[in-house]
Amino acid sequence: MTAQPDERPAPPPAVLDDGGVYLPASVAFTLWKPLRDLLARHRADGGHIHPEVAAALDALRASAYAHMCDPEQDKRTSRDDPDRTDLVTTGELAGRLGVTGFHVRRLAAAAGITRVAHGRWAPEDADRLAELRRTR
Structure with missing residues (x-):
């Protein structure tokens, strides 16, 4: 008999002690x-x-x-x-901007843009980076 992974449900929404949520x-x-x-x-x-x-x-x-x-x-x-389902990968964004993936992350950090998940960018953020790149 194999043990099932511990699958506890996520805690429900709550108000924290400091008033946050x-x-x-x-x-x-x-x-x-x-x-x-x-x-x-x-x-x-x-x-x-x-x-x-x-x-x-x-x-x-x-x-x-x-x-x-x-x-x-x-x-x-x-x-x-x-x-x-149209999240943009770092590689795709690097190709679009003509830079390396490392440089994409540097440009994004300078613009205050963060990835939505590891190696994934929201399309509107990718568009914003491309616009910033064009105007520089």
Whole structure:
């Protein structure tokens, strides 16, 4: 008889002692996508996003894509986002920019852009890096 891996469910969402909030990675995408769209409309209307709000949205995005890239299929949320199978690899982005993968990471760090998962970039971030590269 083989032992089954310990598969404890993720803790439920909770308010932390310091007033912050814990959210399991499995809900990050469901929350991130409408918030991203809402904030994009707010920006398009000339609104300003406070840095801490932008940082929270980036944290949700990073959590969502890290969860989606989890090799354990039953934990993936990609079925919730069929149009997001277009993540760009570091190699693809390097080819597009005409630089090495190491340089892609340096350019992204300088622009404050982070990967959504190991070796994977959101297409809008790849477009932003390409735009920054063209204007320099």
